[in-house]
Amino acid sequence: MNRRSLLIPLGVFGVLVLVLAVGFTLKDPHLLPSQMINKPFPAFTLKSLENPNRTLTEADIKGKVSLVNVWATWCANCVIENPELLRIRRETDLPIYGINYNDDPAEAIKWLAHYKSPYDFNIVDHDGRLGIDLGVYGAPETFLVDANGVIRLRHVGIVSREDFEDKFLPAIRSLTQEGAGS
Amino acid sequence: MIAELGHFCLILALGLAACLAIIPALGVRLGNESWMRLSASLPIGLFLFVGMSFACLASAFLTDDFSVAYVARNSNTLLPVYYKFSALWGAHEGSFLLWSLIMAGWTLAVSLFSGALTLDMRARVLSVMGVLSFGFILFLLATSDPFERSLPIYPSEGRDLNPLLQDFGLIVHPPMLYMGYVGLSVPFSFAIATLLSGRLDSAWARWSRPWTNVAWSFLTIGITLGSWWAYYELGWGGWWFWDAVENASFMPWLIGTALIHSLAATEKRGVFKSWTVLLAIFAFSFSMLGAFLVRSGVLTSVHAFAVDPERGLFILAFLTIVVGSSLTLYAVKAAGIKSVAGFDFSSREMFLLANNVLLVVATATVLLGTLSPLAYEALTDGRKISVGPPYFNAVFVPIALLLFAWMALSPATTWRRTPWARLWKRQVPILIGSAIVATALVWLLASFEFVAIFVVTICLWIVAGLLLDVARALGNKRDRIAAFFRMPLSMYGMWLAHLGIAVSVLGIVTTIYFSEEKDVRLEEGMVVEMAGYAFAFEGVTQGRGPNYLSDVGKVRVTRDGKDVVTLFPEKRRYMSGGSVMTEAAIDPSPFRDLYVALGESVDNGAWAVRVHYKPLVRWIWWGGILVAFGGFLTVADKRYRAIRVKRAMAVGAPA
Numbered sequence: 001m002n003r004r005s006l007l008i009p010l011g012v013f014g015v016l017v018l019v020l021a022v023g024f025t026l027k028d029p030h031l032l033p034s035q036m037i038n039k040p041f042p043a044f045t046l047k048s049l050e051n052p053n054r055t056l057t058e059a060d061i062k063g064k065v066s067l068v069n070v071w072a073t074w075c076a077n078c079v080i081e082n083p084e085l086l087r088i089r090r091e092t093d094l095p096i097y098g099i100n101y102n103d104d105p106a107e108a109i110k111w112l113a114h115y116k117s118p119y120d121f122n123i124v125d126h127d128g129r130l131g132i133d134l135g136v137y138g139a140p141e142t143f144l145v146d147a148n149g150v151i152r153l154r155h156v157g158i159v160s161r162e163d164f165e166d167k168f169l170p171a172i173r174s175l176t177q178e179g180a181g182s
Numbered sequence: 183m184i185a186e187l188g189h190f191c192l193i194l195a196l197g198l199a200a201c202l203a204i205i206p207a208l209g210v211r212l213g214n215e216s217w218m219r220l221s222a223s224l225p226i227g228l229f230l231f232v233g234m235s236f237a238c239l240a241s242a243f244l245t246d247d248f249s250v251a252y253v254a255r256n257s258n259t260l261l262p263v264y265y266k267f268s269a270l271w272g273a274h275e276g277s278f279l280l281w282s283l284i285m286a287g288w289t290l291a292v293s294l295f296s297g298a299l300t301l302d303m304r305a306r307v308l309s310v311m312g313v314l315s316f317g318f319i320l321f322l323l324a325t326s327d328p329f330e331r332s333l334p335i336y337p338s339e340g341r342d343l344n345p346l347l348q349d350f351g352l353i354v355h356p357p358m359l360y361m362g363y364v365g366l367s368v369p370f371s372f373a374i375a376t377l378l379s380g381r382l383d384s385a386w387a388r389w390s391r392p393w394t395n396v397a398w399s400f401l402t403i404g405i406t407l408g409s410w411w412a413y414y415e416l417g418w419g420g421w422w423f424w425d426a427v428e429n430a431s432f433m434p435w436l437i438g439t440a441l442i443h444s445l446a447a448t449e450k451r452g453v454f455k456s457w458t459v460l461l462a463i464f465a466f467s468f469s470m471l472g473a474f475l476v477r478s479g480v481l482t483s484v485h486a487f488a489v490d491p492e493r494g495l496f497i498l499a500f501l502t503i504v505v506g507s508s509l510t511l512y513a514v515k516a517a518g519i520k521s522v523a524g525f526d527f528s529s530r531e532m533f534l535l536a537n538n539v540l541l542v543v544a545t546a547t548v549l550l551g552t553l554s555p556l557a558y559e560a561l562t563d564g565r566k567i568s569v570g571p572p573y574f575n576a577v578f579v580p581i582a583l584l585l586f587a588w589m590a591l592s593p594a595t596t597w598r599r600t601p602w603a604r605l606w607k608r609q610v611p612i613l614i615g616s617a618i619v620a621t622a623l624v625w626l627l628a629s630f631e632f633v634a635i636f637v638v639t640i641c642l643w644i645v646a647g648l649l650l651d652v653a654r655a656l657g658n659k660r661d662r663i664a665a666f667f668r669m670p671l672s673m674y675g676m677w678l679a680h681l682g683i684a685v686s687v688l689g690i691v692t693t694i695y696f697s698e699e700k701d702v703r704l705e706e707g708m709v710v711e712m713a714g715y716a717f718a719f720e721g722v723t724q725g726r727g728p729n730y731l732s733d734v735g736k737v738r739v740t741r742d743g744k745d746v747v748t749l750f751p752e753k754r755r756y757m758s759g760g761s762v763m764t765e766a767a768i769d770p771s772p773f774r775d776l777y778v779a780l781g782e783s784v785d786n787g788a789w790a791v792r793v794h795y796k797p798l799v800r801w802i803w804w805g806g807i808l809v810a811f812g813g814f815l816t817v818a819d820k821r822y823r824a825i826r827v828k829r830a831m832a833v834g835a836p837a
Contacts, residue, residue, distance in 0.1 A: 074341070
């Protein structure tokens with residue numbers, strides 16, 4: 001066997017590494033593609049956590065650009081996320097709607113009393129149906145919904161201050177400009 | 183404290199791995215014998231400390247210590263205790279700790295059972311394994327520490343193990359698979375050590391063979407279990423999905439299969455030496471590539487772990503260093519290797535070479551199908567394509583069929599020279615006989631399907647060939663029964679493994695061609711008929727498990743008015759994750775499975791129900807088990823025991 005042909009395996013491997021490296025750097029694994037982007041928020045008819053006599057539907061989250069946050073009392077990361085949502089609520093006029101996901105409503109009310117509620121209202125998704133319609137992976141997850149009730153952005157995991165400023169704010173700005181222009 | 187102890191043990195293990203990687207190899211270089219001898223003791227310490235670290239994490243799981251972030255993410259107080267334990271390897275960090283433990287275990291095994299190796303060879307082999315252990319443990323500590331605490335706020339309840347993984351399959355599938363993946367590091371280390379020493383004789387092939395067979399058999403079991411698990415747990419009724427992660431385990435298996443055959447030729451005849459070394463390098467490289475694909479998030483898959491770019495980068499760098507330097511070493515050293523023995527064009531050597539080429543081409547098609555979406559995305563700025571079963575059916579299956587036919591013919595060949603005329607004279611009647619029986623069987627029992635008849639023909643050909651092989655081996659012995667038990671175990675191993683493949687393929691082709699399935703909307707009291715069975719839907723009730731609520735359907739199956747079985751397909755909703763899981767109900771039997779899965783509730787009491795009739799589907803996994811059993815059997819062969827006896831004598835002699 002001649003010397004040059006012995007280099008072939010190394011060459012093939014080199015190409016392979018190149019493909020892997022390029023494929024690897026191109027992709028931001030935190031960017032989960034969602035089927036729901038630019039689709040209307042799924043229809044639902046569910047009770048309000050704060051007022052069990054009130055029934056909420058998808059019409060209730062239309063009208064203004066808003067955040068819809070999926071959370072639960074069993075979700076440890078939701079505790080960590082809570083202060084940032086409170087800050088957003090305090091410092092912006094963005095409504096935040098909660099989806100209390102797969103949870104015990106009584107526990108959820110206690111949780112909100114303890115950690116303070118950043119939410120305008122909470123949708124009780126007791127059996128997780130709405131979560132399934134939204135394609136939720138787990139809690140927390142946050143959706144940006146425009147004034148027409150169309151989902152514009154999806155964020156999996158805790159929304160940090162950086163996430164909000166780098167990801168959500170630019171999207172919100174362009175949405176409000178769109179709204180002003182039309 | 184336990185978690186910190188585990189972390190500390192892992193750091194100590196890292197230090198020991200570093201010592202193992204450096205000191206014995208340096209001893210070889212400097213001719214220092216006591217340094218070389220450290221290759222016997224360091225693996226013990228390495229295994230001990232990784233083992234303690236593993237035990238610490240296990241105890242954190244069993245005591246519900248949710249201050250450990252990894253435990254909180256993957257366990258729950260409601261989880262049954264055996265799932266709490268297996269949840270340890272339910273996600274990335276813990277499963278890699280298991281991987282490292284198995285790596286340390288193989289290292290220890292090599293150091294214990296390699297007494298007959300020369301001291302410098304043993305030092306080299308174990309140093310290579312030390313390098314690998316070092317890389318794996320460093321990866322754990324640097325990017326995937328399973329002992330990280332989430333203090334001061336920690337949850338009082340864990341997030342629960344992914345319901346898909348709450349299953350017996352998960353308890354056994356990953357450990358078996360990792361035994362295989364990591365076990366391939368042994369022939370790899372032997373190959374590298376041989377290249378380093380420059381003494382590429384057939385002795386290294388004899389040393390590598392039992393290790394390769396064991397690792398490959400574990401891999402076979404792992405893949406078989408994975409397929410079985412996918413069949414009953416994913417609720418789709420399929421048994422193989424050409425999913426990126428399945429492919430990641432299938433590629434080292436294919437290369438490992440080539441390696442086993444090529445090692446046989448190298449040991450027995452001293453041929454294909456450099457090719458075998460290359461295969462040994464590739465087999466383990468594919469294991470590591472699999473680890474990269476699964477753990478870096480470059481490919482999306484049902485099995486993919488939570489993704490973190492840092493991890494992918496680390497594995498890619500480690501992969502590049504290990505495989506790149508191995509192949510460079512190969513390019514430099516393999517030029518000096520010469521095969522001594524000559525052989526005819528028509529000979530067992532040639533048949534094995536062709537088998538190797540086919541296996542490597544098959545692996546290349548799988549690799550291409552697995553990576554092409556990635557390459558496409560890179561070339562087109564992020565447009566996604568998926569390469570699914572259509573590609574693999576069109577490209578892989580023909581090669582596999584060719585390989586399969588080859589398998590029927592090859593055992594009949596002889597080393598050095600196989601006269602064509604004699605081969606044909608013996609094989610053609612068997613082939614014709616098999617074809618007639620296959621046509622009759624398939625036609626009478628099912629329907630005239632050309633491909634099915636073709637495949638069944640080859641299956642019968644293989645089995646008939648094996649039986650003739652056994653008969654011939656015993657034919658000239660006087661006491662045939664005694665001879666049957668005195669045959670070398672490695673022969674039985676080979677026969678069983680080949681028989682297993684035939685059984686598996688028979689199951690595959692029957693399942694593909696003669697399965698029936700229906701998706702129907704059923705109201706209470708409705709009946710659906712399939713393959714002679716009547717499935718009566720008797721409604722849905724509510725049930726409750728330890729950590730889930732469920733809808734339980736009741737389906738009564740009858741045949742000709744007689745009760746066969748009552749099946750209870752379930753749809754479970756897990757309380758803490760909210761995920762919904764389909765638990766199919768299966769009535770297994772040797773010749774057919776009846777499979778019922780509950781879909782969505784449609785409207786006023788009606789449910790979508792999927793019903794399957796799957797003939798011979800079990801044979802797929804029985805075949806896999808036979809193959810693995812055959813592989814294990816070869817290792818128990820006297821030849822390898824003889825080596826151990828020789829060692830015992832060598833130890834006793836100097837005294």
